[in-house]
Amino acid sequence: MISDNALKVLYRLKKSGYQACLVGGCVRDLLLGREPKDFDVVTSAHPEEIRAIFRNCRLIGRRFRLAHVHFGEEIIEVATFRGLAGEESHGGRVVENGRILRDNVYGTIEEDAFRRDFTVNALYYNINDFSVVDYVGGMEDHKAGMLRLIGDPEQRYREDPVRMLRAIRFAVKLGFTIHPSCADPINRFSSLLQEIPPARLYEEVLKLFLSGYAVQTFEQLRHYRLFASLFPETEQCLAREQQGFPLTFLAKALERTDQRVQDGKPVAPYFLFAALLWEPVRARAQARIKAGESDILAYQEAAGEVISNQVRHTAFPRTASLPAREVWALQPRFERIVGVRPFRLLTHPRFRAAYDFLLLRAETGEAEPSLADWWTRFQQAGEAERKGMTSPGRRRSGRSRSRKRKVRAEPPTDVSV
Numbered sequence: 381m382i383s384d385n386a387l388k389v390l391y392r393l394k395k396s397g398y399q400a401c402l403v404g405g406c407v408r409d410l411l412l413g414r415e416p417k418d419f420d421v422v423t424s425a426h427p428e429e430i431r432a433i434f435r436n437c438r439l440i441g442r443r444f445r446l447a448h449v450h451f452g453e454e455i456i457e458v459a460t461f462r463g464l465a466g467e468e469s470h471g472g473r474v475v476e477n478g479r480i481l482r483d484n485v486y487g488t489i490e491e492d493a494f495r496r497d498f499t500v501n502a503l504y505y506n507i508n509d510f511s512v513v514d515y516v517g518g519m520e521d522h523k524a525g526m527l528r529l530i531g532d533p534e535q536r537y538r539e540d541p542v543r544m545l546r547a548i549r550f551a552v553k554l555g556f557t558i559h560p561s562c563a564d565p566i567n568r569f570s571s572l573l574q575e576i577p578p579a580r581l582y583e584e585v586l587k588l589f590l591s592g593y594a595v596q597t598f599e600q601l602r603h604y605r606l607f608a609s610l611f612p613e614t615e616q617c618l619a620r621e622q623q624g625f626p627l628t629f630l631a632k633a634l635e636r637t638d639q640r641v642q643d644g645k646p647v648a649p650y651f652l653f654a655a656l657l658w659e660p661v662r663a664r665a666q667a668r669i670k671a672g673e674s675d676i677l678a679y680q681e682a683a684g685e686v687i688s689n690q691v692r693h694t695a696f697p698r699t700a701s702l703p704a705r706e707v708w709a710l711q712p713r714f715e716r717i718v719g720v721r722p723f724r725l726l727t728h729p730r731f732r733a734a735y736d737f738l739l740l741r742a743e744t745g746e747a748e749p750s751l752a753d754w755w756t757r758f759q760q761a762g763e764a765e766r767k768g769m770t771s772p773g774r775r776r777s778g779r780s781r782s783r784k785r786k787v788r789a790e791p792p793t794d795v796s797v
Contacts, residue, residue, distance in 0.1 A: 386419035463487025541572035578695035594634035613660035650703035710734035
């Protein structure tokens with residue numbers, strides 16, 4: 381179950397006179413009988429020495445200097461044993477307000493073990509005698525299904541607040557229990573996540589919600605008040621939900637995400653963020669509509685405001701924000717089922733994702749089921765039947781007659797047919 385390429389790295393380092401072991405999640409998962417998704421190697425060789433051994437190697441990172449050894453699509457991450465604070469080394473260690481900003485202090489395997497976060501992630505597979513090396517009681521916690529931080533939990537959370545998110549992710553993924561000494565401080569320290577660069581939190585959010593356990597992760601994040609630090613506007617909306625719609629919609633969207641991951645299907649990050657931020661977008665848009673603004677313009681403006689606020693907490697790239705805005709902007713257009721507009725919408729490059737989003741809204745009672753059913757039939761119908769479905773004489777389903785108002789004409793959609 382160990383990658384051939386990981387073994388190549390281990391034995392070449394050994395042949396070159398360095399100590400090398402597998403470490404972390406791959407060892408933990410192998411002991412659980414699971415196939416690891418990747419393999420991390422730790423060694424006594426320094427980054428420059430690793431690069432000298434492997435021509436297919438790249439050095440990355442400033443906070444932690446790492447070596448990536450490339451084997452086609454597979455990358456074996458190789459790190460140098462880290463030393464304890466205060467030890468002299470190349471690169472040095474920079475700490476500000478208790479948080480580690482840079483940490484290139486090198487040391488021994490035992491020192492490295494005490495520098496890791498959780499005991500079950502500090503297990504080493506030694507190729508010299510094919511043993512599992514444990515300095516911190518990780519094997520006992522592994523057998524007990526217990527997630528425990530190494531060292532003082534409060535200090536470790538201050539050093540790197542992202543460890544709180546990792547605790548949730550590992551506990552949910554592995555089915556482990558977070559030790560009380562590590563769980564109790566999380567509520568008090570949740571605000572420390574605001575000090576983490578938003579771009580780094582984007583990567584953490586993807587790990588949290590795209591691992592196949594999004595629903596449980598969401599519940600645990602809210603339980604420990606961490607979700608509010610990641611998505612403050614969404615949390616505010618969930619706190620004042622009406623008839624359970626906001627929470628029901630998001631739970632259903634995350635449930636679908638888990639199902640796709642378990643089925644081996646891809647999940648687009650933009651769809652995940654569209655679901656996570658939908659409620660604040662909808663709330664802002666509805667307020668604008670009540671003030672007399674057209675629904676299409678209201679959703680466009682609301683999307684811009686929500687994204688502008690969100691990137692201060694969890695930044696996400698334009699490759700995720702632009703498609704998410706399109707999914708939101710298409711929702712009011714689904715209500716226009718007369719004339720040529722349905723035909724135009726059908727050719728929009730983001731139609732399928734927006735249609736799936738509409739189905740989720742209908743399933744949770746937020747959108748009219750008849751409207752979702754109309755669009756399902758419209759896609760399956762022939763050309764003649766479609767024209768009959770969109771004739772001006774037909775009743776416009778999914779839209780209340782009492783909500784008549786003047787709506788700006790839409791410009792033609794710029795798409796490639």
